[in-house]
Amino acid sequence: xxxxxxxxxxxxxxxxxxxxxxxxxxxxxxxxxxxxxxxxxxxxxxxxxxxxxxxxxxxxxxxxxxxxxxxxxxxxxxxxxxxxxxxxxxxxxxxxxxxxxxxxxxxxxxxxxxxxxxxxxxxxxxxxxxxxxxxxxxxxxxxxxxxxxxxxxxxxxxxxxxxxxxxxxxxxxxxxxxxxxxxxxxxxxxxxxxxxxxxxxxxxxxxxxxxxxxxxxxxxxxxxxxxxxxxxxxxxxxxxxxxxxxxxxxxxxxxxxxxxxxxxxxxxxxxxxxxxxxxxxxxxxxxxxxxxxxxxxxxxxxxxxxxxxxxxxxxxxxxxxxxxxxxxxxxxxxxxxxxxxxxxxxxxxxxxxxxxxxxxxxxxxxxxxxxxxxxxxxxxxxxxxxxxxxxxxxxxxxxxxxxxxxxxxxxxxxxxxxxxxxxxxxxxxxxxxxxxxxxxxx
RNA sequence: CGGGGUGUAGCGCAGCCUGGUAGCGCACUUGGUUUGGGACCAAGGGGCCGUAGGUUCGAAUCCUACCACCCCGACCA
Numbered sequence: 430x431x432x433x434x435x436x437x438x439x440x441x442x443x444x445x446x447x448x449x450x451x452x453x454x455x456x457x458x459x460x461x462x463x464x465x466x467x468x469x470x471x472x473x474x475x476x477x478x479x480x481x482x483x484x485x486x487x488x489x490x491x492x493x494x495x496x497x498x499x500x501x502x503x504x505x506x507x508x509x510x511x512x513x514x515x516x517x518x519x520x521x522x523x524x525x526x527x528x529x530x531x532x533x534x535x536x537x538x539x540x541x542x543x544x545x546x547x548x549x550x551x552x553x554x555x556x557x558x559x560x561x562x563x564x565x566x567x568x569x570x571x572x573x574x575x576x577x578x579x580x581x582x583x584x585x586x587x588x589x590x591x592x593x594x595x596x597x598x599x600x601x602x603x604x605x606x607x608x609x610x611x612x613x614x615x616x617x618x619x620x621x622x623x624x625x626x627x628x629x630x631x632x633x634x635x636x637x638x639x640x641x642x643x644x645x646x647x648x649x650x651x652x653x654x655x656x657x658x659x660x661x662x663x664x665x666x667x668x669x670x671x672x673x674x675x676x677x678x679x680x681x682x683x684x685x686x687x688x689x690x691x692x693x694x695x696x697x698x699x700x701x702x703x704x705x706x707x708x709x710x711x712x713x714x715x716x717x718x719x720x721x722x723x724x725x726x727x728x729x730x731x732x733x734x735x736x737x738x739x740x741x742x743x744x745x746x747x748x749x750x751x752x753x754x755x756x757x758x759x760x761x762x763x764x765x766x767x768x769x770x771x772x773x774x775x776x777x778x779x780x781x782x783x784x785x786x787x788x789x790x791x792x793x794x795x796x797x798x799x800x801x802x803x804x805x806x807x808x809x810x811x812x813x814x815x816x817x818x819x820x821x822x823x824x825x826x827x828x829x830x831x832x833x834x835x836x837x838x839x840x841x842x843x844x845x846x847x848x849x850x851x852x853x854x855x856x857x858x859x860x861x862x863x864x865x866x867x868x869x870x871x
Numbered sequence: 872c873g874g875g876g877u878g879u880a881g882c883g884c885a886g887c888c889u890g891g892u893a894g895c896g897c898a899c900u901u902g903g904u905u906u907g908g909g910a911c912c913a914a915g916g917g918g919c920c921g922u923a924g925g926u927u928c929g930a931a932u933c934c935u936a937c938c939a940c941c942c943c944g945a946c947c948a
Binding site: 584 | 897907
């Protein structure tokens with residue numbers, strides 16, 4: 430695709446409202462456009478990244494046996510009155526009325542709705558466990574939206590819900606998500622650490638936040654360096670293996686602000702391993718038993734006895750992750766963003782030196798483009814008649830991991846192949862393709 | 872919701888104090904010269920000055936109200 434034909438409105442100046450890197454960058458390269466406070470349109474470049482993240486999240490949910498559904502954004506107040514949260518949720522819930530003057534709301538989360546779906550569908554313990562997820566827009570009317578997509582009012586989120594007969598089964602489900610989350614963030618090239626967390630308005634007593642380290646994060650965290658070395662690659666979907674994994678993590682003191690206890694921290698973490706920094710919450714899992722099933726009467730028959738199902742819920746902020754990845758991957762030192770291969774909007778940018786009287790580089794670029802395309806490498810050609818250095822700068826901003834520069838330094842069939850944060854090599858197109866393919870596989 | 876601030880071209884800003892019908896940089900268009908880390912020359916186009924009302928011969932500028940957005944704090948994926 431020619432760059433000139435893409436909808437990528439680049440700004441040379443930082444919009445003044447953007448204070449953190451991800452917000453600045455997303456506005457500057459035209460990934461998003463603000464429409465109201467905390468509400469954004471997603472433009473092609475940003476939407477492409479978000480869809481790739483979404484797909485990875487989806488695949489990792491499917492892999493642990495969670496089934497995808499899609500619930501509406503607009504919900505009736507009735508079920509929220511049943512659970513008691515219609516009053517509890519407060520101003521953050523966007524309440525609306527339909528033409529019959531019925532009280533509706535734009536869902537900030539879906540425990541009630543999914544519980545209603547479950548209770549009207551299943552009556553026997555034999556139907557358990559059930560694990561369901563959906564990826565849908567949510568709305569929370571934040572007191573103060575900020576940081577662009579990171580703390581906004583309308584956001585895209587994966588939320589999953591588990592239904593089990595017993596506490597023990599429910600913890601097995603919980604642990605499946607625990608593993609699934611570690612794998613998801615790993616594929617996004619993030620090291621997210623699970624931390625004991627407060628349960629907030631969702632309720633319950635068992636909960637982990639998944640946090641990635643970043644200076645601009647809003648959560649204060651206290652953890653142990655050694656937690657980064659816990660290896661989940663050998664864990665399998667088995668009760669024992671999963672609970673072992675959680676134990677390995679829980680060996681280390683690792684909490685957010687609200688659970689922090691100074692004495693405990695200093696007692697359990699030797700000084701050289703202490704990490705006290707800031708992080709971004711990208712996932713949160715909760716186990717809350719019958720907190721919703723009881724008031725909403727979601728129960729199954731177990732040998733003639735009525736058992737309220739034991740539930741958990743599991744969220745990943747899909748839209749937030751777009752910003753979070755930038756915060757984590759942007760290199761302040763050289764001012765370069767490099768998208769992880771798994772979510773990059775394009776794998777490679779071909780940057781030919783062009784002028785009106787000599788389009789031979791553009792013609793070469795098109796041939797290379799076709800070749801790379803045949804290898805499933807997503808590429809764009811910058812067909813603008815612009816100063817070559819201006820073009821390179823532009824792509825350094827966008828963060829596409831590889832640049833293929835077709836200019837005066839090309840030698841025959843050897844072209845400059847530049848990794849955005851690394852070295853430039855002179856290679857044949859075949860070798861360029863195989864390097865990119867290799868990078869995509871990691 | 873408390874405190875502070877800002878609304879002037881797509882983005883960044885000046886002009887407002889001291890009223891006379893809008894300007895700069897970048898971006899954009901056309902032509903030309905260029906081409907290795909955001910080039911140069913020339914000629915252009917683009918603005919209900921956030922909205923409404925008021926004062927005035929005259930309002931971007933003064934007054935009032937409203938709206939929007941941003942920042943700092945208390946809450947959250």
